[in-house]
Amino acid sequence: MASFEIITIPDPVLKQTASPVDRVDDEIRAQMDGMLEAMYTAPGIGLASNQIARLNRIIVMDIDCRDRDSGSRTPICMANPEILWQSEQTSIMQEGCLSLPGAYAEVERPAEVRVKYLDRDGLPQELQASGLLSHCVQHEIDHLNGILFCDYLSSLRKKMLIRRVEKIKKATLF
Numbered sequence: 001m002a003s004f005e006i007i008t009i010p011d012p013v014l015k016q017t018a019s020p021v022d023r024v025d026d027e028i029r030a031q032m033d034g035m036l037e038a039m040y041t042a043p044g045i046g047l048a049s050n051q052i053a054r055l056n057r058i059i060v061m062d063i064d065c066r067d068r069d070s071g072s073r074t075p076i077c078m079a080n081p082e083i084l085w086q087s088e089q090t091s092i093m094q095e096g097c098l099s100l101p102g103a104y105a106e107v108e109r110p111a112e113v114r115v116k117y118l119d120r121d122g123l124p125q126e127l128q129a130s131g132l133l134s135h136c137v138q139h140e141i142d143h144l145n146g147i148l149f150c151d152y153l154s155s156l157r158k159k160m161l162i163r164r165v166e167k168i169k170k171a172t173l174f
């Protein structure tokens, strides 16, 4: 299956809310696999449906793929992810996004979350996440709700960040 093209700002699909899937069938599994392929190719550690111009609630992640030398892959695929609980304690981490190429900023989020979802086999699962995985899963669920990490910044910081993405996008077009 061909890999998906990753949509970047200012495409309006990134601002839209994705709808839950009825069930995880072969078509959804093929979408998950295609999203993983696009994510690994980019490379990135997470990808949400909106970023491939689909509006169903699917996210894929692999926070270990940053360690490229190890060659190990530990993908997580989620359909209809939902945050059940979040810690009062927060953590600040630098985030980036494949839809905002070249832009990074520190984002404050709940340090720990518990998420329920359907896995690649359509079975209900729960994930308790802290650290990078916590930021990643919250970042990807935000995408399904039309929210980008730059939306958490001050309007000035957000403008600067978007200008940076525009410059980088122009520089990579030939």
Ligand code: NI
Binding pocket: 096, 097, 098, 099, 139, 143
């Ligand atoms: Ni993102």
